[in-house]
Each structure stands twice: as C-alpha cells, then as structure tokens.
Amino acid sequence: MTDILKPEVDRRTLLRRAAAVGLLATPAVTMLSACVGGGSDDKDDSADKPAGTVSATNPLGIKEDEPLEIIIFNGGLGTKYATDVDIPSYNKLFPKSKVTFNQAEEISTVVQPRFTAGNPPDMINNSGSKLMDQGALVQAGQVQDLTELFAAPSVDIAGKTVKDTLIPGTIEQGTFNGKPYVLNYAFTVFGLWYSGKLFKDNGWTAPTTWADFTALLDKMKAKGITPFGYAGANAPYYMYTLLLTSAAKIGGADILKNIDNLEDGAWTNDAVKQAATAWAEIGAKYSNKAFLGLKHTEVQLQQDQYKVGLYPSGSWLENEQAKDTPEGFDYQLMPVPSVTSADKLPVTALYAAAGEQYFVASKGKNPRGGMEFLRHMLSKAGAVGFTQLTKTLTVVAGATDGMEISAGLTSGNKALGAAGADTFSFRFDTWYKKLDDELRAATNELMYQGGTADKFVTRMQKAADAVKKDSSIQKFSR
Template sequence: MSQLPDSTSDLSRRNLLRGAAAAGLLVIPATGLLSACATGGDDTPDTPAAGGEKSDKNPLGVKEDAQLEVVIFNGGYGEKYATDVHEPLYKKAFPNATIKHSSTQEISTILQPRFAAGDPPDFVNNSGTKLMDFGALVADQQLADLTPLWDAPSVDDPAKKVRDTVVAGTVEVGSFNGKPHVLYYVSTVFGLWYSGKLFKDKGWTVPDNWDAFLTLLGDIKKAGIIPYAYAGKNAPYYQYNVILTHAAKIGGADVLKNIDNLEDGAWKVDAVKQAAEAWGSLIGKGFMDKSHEGLIHTEVQLQQNQNKVALYPSGDWLEGEQAKTTPAGFEYTMATLPGLGSSDKMPAGTLRATAGEGYVVPAKGKNVQGGMEYMRQMLSKEGGRGFTEVVKAPTVVVGASEGYAFPPGVASSQKALASAGANVVNIFFDGWYKDLETEARVATNELMFGRINADQFCERLQKKADATKKDDAVTKFKR
C-alpha cells in the first residue's frame, strides 16, 4: 500500500519486475530447443515393425514374443472386457508375447503427445469425450491401414475372411476415402425410446404415420406427460440424428450420402427441409418443454425413468447407461421413426444403425501386426461373445451374441434392426467434419426450441457445409 520507507534501496517492485523481464528475454534463445520437442516432427524415420513368420495360425505374421501395448478407454464399457476376454485370447494364441495394458478416461491427454513424438502404443481404444480426432489422425497418416486384417482368414473359419464375419457396413464405417483405418466394434441402433410398461398401461403405440404420431403426442400431453424430449445442453446430436434419419426416410438414403459428401445444396433438398419442419413444429404445439434445452442427457433420461417424459431419441446404449435409475418393470423399448407421408422413399422400419466405439492400430507403433492380430481375436466369436457378456452390448461379430438373453431394450432394438433388413441408413459427416457437426448441434437447438425455422436451419447448415468444402485445411472424405 505504501512505499518502503527505506527508498534509498533501488530494490523497488518496478526494478524487480524489470529485472525479471530481462531475465525472461535471456531465456528466449533456449526455447528454440524446447519448441522442437513439443511439436514433434516428421523426421522420425518410419521404421517398419519387424514381423514374424506368417503361418495358418499366424496369418498376419506377428512376431511371437513381441510386446503388445494396449490402451483402453475406461468409460461406459470399462476395461474388464479387455483384461478378462480379449487379452487372454491374444495370450492364448501367442503364449510368448507380453501385453502391456493400461487404461484411461482421457485418451488424447495421454496419447496425443506420444503420437506427436512418434512413440504411440500398438493398439488404442480411441473413445470418450477426450478422444483424438479420427480425421486428423488419418490425414496425418498416423493410423495403420487395416486391409490386411479384413482380408485375413477369420479365427473361427479359416475359409472365411474376417470382413465376411462382421455385420455389413462395418468396414465402410471405419474407412476414410475407401481405406479402412478404424475398427468400430459395437453394434449401435438408433430410434425413439419409451417405457414399454407406460405405453402398455395407457394403450399407446408408436405409429409409422406422421399425423398419427402427432395425435399420439397430443394424447400423451393430455395425460400430463411431456411427449418428446432431448437434452439441449450437451446432446443435440441425438436430435439432428432424428431429423436426418427422417429426411432419409422421406427422400431416400442418398440424401444422407450427399450431405456426407458435401454435395452442393445437399442440406437444402426438400426431404431435409420437410423433416426439419416436421420436428421443428413440436415446440410450438407444446409437445416439448423449453427447460430441456438447459439440461444434460442424464437429467432428461432420469425424467423419462420417472415417467415425466414419454419419447426420447437415443441409441441402444441408453438402457445400460440408465440401469441404475430405471425402476423395475420400466421395460425400455425402441420404436423406429415415423415416416412423413405416403410418398416416403423408404419403408416403415427404416432406421439408423452404425458401429461405434473405435479401435485403431497406430501406424508408427512397434508391433503393428500384433495390433491387428489383437483385432482379429476381438472379431472371433469367442471375443465378441465375451464382450457382450461383460458389457451387455452387441458387437459387429455376426452370430456372436446368438442365444444371449439381452435386456428388453437391446432385445427390441436388435429385433428392429433385424426387421429393417437392408433399410439401414447411416451418417458420417459428424465424424469427418467436426466444425460442421458443431454447427449442426447449434442449428438443431435453434430449430427445435423455436428460434429459427426449417428454411433457416437448412440455409445455415448449407453455408457451413460450403465453407467446409472450400477450406483447404480440412481433409475431405467421400463415401
């Protein structure tokens, strides 16, 4: 507050600061050295990992005694499936190999520096909110090409290639411009979720026709329940997923393909506009609650468990996620989206399904073959079955969960998937173009909570898609 009385000393605050700043300047030349390590460099030679002898039991040519470093995202699925199922399978196939297992909830925090330094692990479960950007990993050639894996003979039937033992579309989902780089392992089905018990008690069914759907929402509202909800704070993508699936149903699967490929005017076609108009009309009719824009997904899902919300769009992880708060006899059930009218291009029962939970083999890992072999073991029937038994979710391995008694929700979504047959759509832009994805979230909230109309919604997203297309810094993908 006051100057030191002994002002003959020039050890004043000002001089001290000045000295410190000067010292800081002196240090600057040394920082050239520091900066070299944080950004890594491309000067690390791409040493090809030493392989082993190829054989029938070892089609990928894994070095039998090489160490395999596995990093698992310890999130909703935990890490038990890796330590108790997949790693023992690998050890059984290669008894001399050692596995270095670790798990984290912050994948990018732990691994991004290791990638930048050219020292990544051999197998990574890249998932969670802190996942590394797949598009960036691919664009910077950090991920191994998984073609040898998909073309290798499968564990259970050497006459069949691995790619023929998984659900159709699995390889495609993890491909970038036709090159497979990511194994998406968990089969995921999207739809509208409700309490089977509540709907049975009230005599409600989810119809396929839009007008009948609106009538249902009206009935639900009269019963004092909020008919439709999603979490605006952190999960608006649940809702753009609905709008886009609906658009595909109206205008055919190409609507989504064009959006993913950033085709000119893809967001402004009638199908997207009609879907946006249909869903955007709910708030004005009082079928949604304004407060949900400020809530996170678990809060809205809890309200559904309390029968305060009737219909909720989500994927089939919902049942597992809510296991702790779901009352007994709630009976999660999934319905497919209603269509719009008689001129819909895709039939009732059309749904979005995809494979989720990404696994990758870093290209600069020391044991690339081992990483792919680990995937091959995951994709065996035993590997898939073991995963399903531990985490109660179906995998992309065909027939691996046969006869497994799923809880009612997943059972209903698996049934819907089976009856959808070939009428399955998917979107990819959300994983390819993060900026466009963010814009879609924002625009969806603006639309669904009544601040913009369907035209403005399409306009906004088209503008962002065009900007993405023009941006040279963004690596483009096609499907």
C-alpha cells in the first residue's frame, strides 16, 4: 500500500467519517476497512513498486500495456485538453496502454459510488458544484501520495524535475499535513469581470474605492443594467470568494489563514464583518434576487447580453462563455475595490492561486499510470495546449511566455503582475466540505435573502466551531 496519511482518529471514527461522505455503504465496510486499516497483510502495494521497467522516459515504472482510466469534470475548462493534448502525449510514450476517458458535470454523483464499490477511476478531476469531499478522501486513505510524481523528471523540460517546473506554492496548495495528495493545475486569478466594450461605450473606468464602486453601480442601474450578480443555485462559491477577498484586504491575508486553521473567532473578526456588511448592501441595492434560483451559465449569459455589469469569477470565465460571447465584448478583470481607506492590503491585491483539483486514486487499478498522466499534464507541451484551449494559465512556470493570448487572460495577467506579492488564497473549502456547504448557504442568505452581517459571521463561526470540535474530522493547518 502507498504511504498514506494516518489520521489521529480511531478506526470506528474513521469509518463513520467515511460513511458520512458516501465512501462506504454497509456492504462496503470490509473493502474500506482493508484500505485504511493499520498493519493489515492484504494491502495493495501496486503504487509502491513499479510494475514496468524504470527508465529515463518511464521514471515511474509504468507497465506499458496497463490500461488507464481517467475522468474529467466538464465545466468551464471543458475536456478537450485531456482528449486532444494529454491522452495523445501519454499514448506517445505508452502506445500499448488503452486510456479510457469519461467526463461528468457532477463528479460526486458519478465517481463517489465507484469509491464505495471499490473500483474508482485511476485519475480524477475533482471539481464543480458537486465535487467530492477531498479532505475525507485523503483521511480515508483513498488518495495517492504524489511525492514520486513531483520528484520525477519533467517530460520535456530538460534537466528539471516536475517540482522544479512549478510556480512556487503549487505543491503546498495540494498538501494535507505535510504530504502532497492533490495537484491543483489551473492557475486562477479571481476578481470582478466586465465587458471592456460596455465600459468604453459609456466612458466608465474600473473603480478602486468603495465610493467609486457604488457610484459606478448607480450609473449602471440608471441605464437599466443589473449592476452586479452571481448565481445562487450553484455558484455561491464565486460570491463568497469575493467577500473573503474583501476581508483579506481589510484585515490582511492572515484573516484567511486563521479561517483555514479554525482559529477561535476567525469568522467574527471585524474584517470579515466589515466585508459582509459592504457586500450585503450591494446584494440589497444592486443585484437581482431572482438570481438566487439561476445557474452560473444563466447569469453569465445575461452579462454577455449586456444585461449584467459586473460578475465575480475566476479566469476560466472567458473560455466557459466563448460560444455565447458577442464579437468585441472584450472580457476584462478588475480587482475588488478597497472597502475602507485603511485596508491593510492595496487595491491591487488579488485572490490568485493554483486551483482545479486532480488526484490519483490509491485504490485504482493503475495508480502509477494516474501519476504518469499528471506528469504529462505538467509538461510544457501539456501546459501550452491547456492554455490555448481554455484561455487559462497552468502552474507550469513560464510555459506560455510570449504566447499571444485572449483579452481576458491578458487582463488577468496584467492584474497579477500589478499585485506582485500581494496575492492570497484559502484552503478550508477543500479541507472541510461541511464548512464550504454552510458558507454557500450563508452567502445566499446574506446577498439574496435579507441576511445581515451579524447573522452571517455568527452562523459561520458556529459552523467552524462545530467542525473544530468534531473528532471524526481530520484537521489540517497551514
């Protein structure tokens, strides 16, 4: 068996935790017990020992005719990067290996039952509004340690290991208590997106202060445009990322670190409350409560029709809307305006981090093949192909330097350059699914259902305290 994280909980607690997220049903108890038990003689060590010949081109020792199964989330990034770039790259080195490809819009619905049954795919893109609980998967011993992957040589960047080719912080973003289990592949810049054409036609400029921000929203409202909105049905994550961005700017990036670490009072910190107060007013005065029942693509389509002025999202947005975006729309990104004149971080500060989770199932039939597939994704050719097809950067440093890219990606890169070292992110959403679920509901209440900042921070602190006190949940920290 691969070297897995051994949580400081007893066996019964671990099984209860796994059952809570659907990793086992009653008939599958034996299966999971064998997977996560300590000292069992029936361990599967297929990922520990190379089944094939280790060589310069096969550093992980892949058995050349071993089949491989992958499943990719079909969302804003699509799936063509896998079918048109990464699978051909893998098969170039391993032509005898049959790669079975599947896609899904609801990853947990499709994949979780397969973990329960004991036959998961080898490599999974865990993303979307119905992603699996990544922390629980790690805790249950279902996720492959990627240390060997990152130590392996790059496919096509001579003289460097995979780790050497990555943007700093990439491996840490997918690390759980000291071990790398997840590859966060897409480098995402998050902020407020707008039409450059709409702004140019009306003589508007991107605001930097909250007063200028609300003044702009008033101008949009006067023109019959819904100034701001997000989709409550499946994308409150977009909105809560914006709110926490404001909190980090007001109080400093440690606000998010304290939330991640389940520090006492992290959610009731005044910076979070100020951010919630500011955004609750935006929801009440400048949005459309009907958006509560819409999906992200429905609100995004309204923006493409010039009916919505500003929309919170990551840099995948431009690609996701490509078929509906009118000629000359000109996607542009603005950083979240400063809420106060005393914000600890400048207006140029951004939420920017490696995102979009990919992991290898330690109990899959070919975990080494799953790691090898990720090695091809992390090649220069893989990164270039991904960016060309998705208009999104990867975590392979400098892979797309000098490329002519789209308006939105150019705008995001410019904002990233202006941010410099003032970038930040959070981790609790992948560590603690219960907290993520509660925050989605609390955000919708705050923005669209008459909630208040006091109620929001109190609700979230209660949820965080409950996670902290629950001994069945493995705790992580940074």
